[in-house]
Amino acid sequence: MPLRRLRQHPRRHRGGAARLPGRCQGERRMTPFSYERPEELDQALKLAGPHARFIAGGTNLVDLMKENVERPERLIDITALPLHGVLVGEDGGLRIGALVSNADLAWHPRVQSHFPLLAEALLAGASPQLRNMATVGGNLLQRTRCQYFYDVATPCNKREPGSGCPARVGLNRNHAILGASEHCVATHPSDMCVALAALEAKVHVAGPGGTRVIAFADFHRLPGDEPQRDNLLAADELITEVELPPSPFARHSAYLKIRDRASYAFALVSVAAALRVEQGTVAEARIALGGVAHKPWRLPDAEAALVGRPCTPAAFRVAADLLLQGAEGLGRNTFKVELARRAVVRALADAAKGGPRA
Template sequence: MNNFDYARVSDVAEAVKLKAETPDAKFIAGGTNLIDLMKYHVEQPRRLIDISRLPLNVVEETSTGGVRIGALVPNSTLAYHPIVESRYPLLASAILAGASAQLRNMASTGGNLLQRTRCAYFYDVSMPCNKRSPGAGCSAIGGLDRNHAILGASPDCIATHPSDMCVALAALDATVQVTGAQSERAVAFADFHRLPGDRPDLDNTLRADEIITAIELPAQGFATNHSYLKIRDRLSYAFALVSVAAALELDGGRIREVRLALGGVAHKPWRNAEAEAALRGQAPGDDAFDRAADMLLADAGAHAHNGFKIPLARRAIRRALTQAANGTPQIQSTKTIR
């Protein structure tokens, strides 16, 4: 691990000021991802800015009927918060599907959005990686690509985003609140993470001096008809091969509103507005769900070892939508697939 300066801040203004002074500085809260990256020499910041004492750890209702989640709320606190459990159970389920209880106790909400890919080539500094060293090449392309992207990839990167929580936040149409040295702004969740393109080193659209302060959810939480389904190699403490966040609003036996997001398949949580639109007004069932899956996966492309992800994703989409329509969401505590 490289030498670095350390500073603990007490307010957001001080945090962004220090970040602006040292662009390659890193904010640290729980450190559940950053410390690993530093140990592997993937990240070598000159300065760590400890934000763990900032007053950003509150979950509160907003004036518009939604909820505001402070960036430093621990994942475990968020998953079991009464507002989230009752009004946004899809989010609670996704959080509980990820990591381990110990990591969820430390990991922050804002940090979850910023975690980096678990691509093995990204972590191995002896291997070329465009995400780690732009222009070096992508070792995963032509390498062991079983866990890699089938959607939204580019000739420069086929890594996937690792978060479960972010898949639910994408489905719930969250908004990310950020503060910089000069201004504050709100970023639609769909615009927060980037596809790799020719700059896979840029995971998101945060500016160099900005910090996440909160995530806001709209009033519609799909509390009755929802499911988060995660398919992985082992039943706990494993990243998704494919995951699905499905949320429905039913009216008179028809789908009035729908949200559908995939994880484990792209550089960011994956949604398709046309697939969601095709489900509105339809009676829930296999035919409608299969059509939506076909639309979601229309542009999917396999590499040498991950072709199985395409039919796996198709089946997972149907299963998650069926669970949501029946009001029988996937239960994370039992670690079984219904």
Template sequence: MERFSYHRPSGLDEAVRAVGPHGKFIAGGTNLVDLMKYDVERPNRLVDVARIPGLDRIEPLPDGGLRIGALVSNSALAYDERVQRDYPLLSRAILSGASPQLRNAATTGGNLLQRTRCYYFYDAGTPCNKREPGTGCPARTGRNRIHAILGTSEHCIATHPSDMCVALAALEAVVRVSGPGGERAIPMAEFHRLPGDRPEIDTTLAPDEIVTAVDLPAPRFPRHFTYLKLRDRLSYAFALVSVAVGLEMEGETVRDARIALGGVAHKPWRVPAAEALLRGRTAGKEAFGEAAAALLQGARGFGDNDFKIELARRAINRALAQAAAGKPQSVADKRIA
């Protein structure tokens, strides 16, 4: 671990001024500290934002939605009564990730910014375009069982690891950030980016901007939803494939749909055209199969992860069936319903 200075600001403006071009904001530290220990991240300054007042609240919005402060812990968010009642998809997704100890420390803002769990990214002794641009992507021809099948580039096939972000994508949340230029709002669909030729850049956040909150729109999908997570073991593990689904149903007819995939791309994966295929259709295998095909159009494996394409297709169909029936995947019993 490299030497670094430590600063604890009293407010947002001070935090933004203090971070500098090579500094990092830290709150729970559940990802950043690991990366520093592995010599992957080498900030010259840590700016501790964990005690900035006002960012640890969940507050109602005028339109009926909720504003989630960036310092709200994953546990507090998942177990909040309003979230469990109005946004159960988000609660289930958070409870599907990490361990209770990590959820108690991890924050909403930090979850948005966590980095890939690619083997090569974490191993400072191997090349990695995400860690050191221009050195190559050995995952393309190496061990790539957990890697992306959608939105990849010749420079990177890493995946985004968050469960919470997949649900936020399906719910069409908005990320609020603050920086020297003031405040701005970034739709969840635009917050994370695909690797392209700059895989070292994970988000559209500027280096001197800080996440302050996440806004949830007015409640949707309180009954017909599911978060289905497929992983190597039922205990703490990252998703091979996950599916967040929210449906508006009228009898057996799908009136509206939102679907987001995790574990398959550099960002939570949404295809609005696939959702449109479900509108006005009878919930069933035919419609679900067409939506799955549209979501996975262009999917490509790299050897070890070829199985993910079929796994994702089946997961999408199963998740849509669960949501349509109003029988979401259980968090307590992780066996597939």
């Protein structure tokens, strides 16, 4: 590029936001921020706080910053931390570092052979380019794609508690049919998390007070009267790894994602189905739904109803009905109730016969 053209570009200052001469008052600009890249976990945790954000792939956070939904004063780049490994335990389980990319995890030989449900879910998400950048830890922390959340000109209880939830009576085709509240009807966007919920993963977390392990079922939360809180992670805590227990579901699992287009779209409804089948009868079952609630949706009673029953559409419909108890549409998304019911039956049937492989 000629030098004269370079001189016409906006001058950059610390934090990446551009200073443009003659900028109109009120025009949206990215909030200035500082940038740190620690090489040790302790260093990263000392930099953390309510006005800081950890960043790795940045596939969601950068978008939020561009829209001024997130305005951190400090970015802590954690890509130099030693959290990139996938370790196979003696029991056959996995310990997955928070910085492992979605692509690397999806094509890891152990994941392909022993946790194909996870591989299928990962490969159903986003695009190849995004999967190369996105990380396991970041995937867990994705925020909703509700258009009202992203539009800072509209009210949103998740963005500004107490301002209202226009999605309840507005554009809600992609919104929740389960577990919603009067304050928020947003859905969690992840595919990977739906599979992790079915596989009963555990989330390892580090903070100034030490480390702790959170069951995946407890990590994300329903909106209740605090829709601004997506999960149980404190502002100064960092996900370090995800633990997968040994899985008996490698032979009978399936991930089904229903979306408006086959490429790069979030789920209207997704299902992670996993079965342990003995002589044509269900010995153990796991079912998790995505695209329908503020978190991956599981109901142990629905899974228990399958145990001891043959792998038939009738048995699968009973489980689907139980799983969708209390499901309620908002008008534009009411179709998702029946869509989810049929998706559960189909995913269980795919799992019973061996399911499509990644």
